Amino acid sequence: EAGVAQSPRYKIIEKRQSVAFWCNPISGHATLYWYQQILGQGPKLLIQFQNNGVVDDSQLPKDRFSAERLKGVDSTLKIQPAKLEDSAVYLCASSFGGLQPQHFGDGTRLSIL
């Protein structure tokens, strides 16, 4: 079974620029999650999708972050404009939902200069 695919693996941008991350979940997983992991902390949920609908985006900074999952499969997360404090690893995860464990991709490491 192919795992969760994320790209790019690394991204370096200057503050106030924009950036986008892409995620392809495990086939058949209806639930998709985006997490932000700052160095020394655990992953923090940004947004959760069930198919192509948003279930929880309470911790997404909506003034600069946006995410979509148009066809209920792939998803993109965008930051515009980026701030220094957005430097983190952005993890995508997917699951069948409920109590099924989430499977994580390897993440995108974002550095803001």
Added chain:
Amino acid sequence: DQQVKQNSPSLSVQEGRISILNCDYTNSMFDYFLWYKKYPAEGPTFLISISSIKDKNEDGRFTVFLNKSAKHLSLHIVPSQPGDSAVYFCAAKSGISSGSARQLTFGSGTQLTVLP
């Protein structure tokens, strides 16, 4: 407000001995707990889970213990192997009745180093 706390940032254990990783939580609505393992430059990998209706769950060398009254859980690895060296995250889910989307709340992780 950290609802899931892993107070030990690091732990070193000799190969073959027991590793005990601890986790405390404050939210009494949490009813499902998981441990994830993370190697450098990789995403977290699910290790083991436990429901709040149980106090122990075992899978091979890994056992998770839950003490609901103390709001404490621990992960035991016996025997520890050098390949177990990784960051271990404790995570918790709240129940459907709380109105949440059952999101995972993670602790800050414990770096386990198993010395050969």
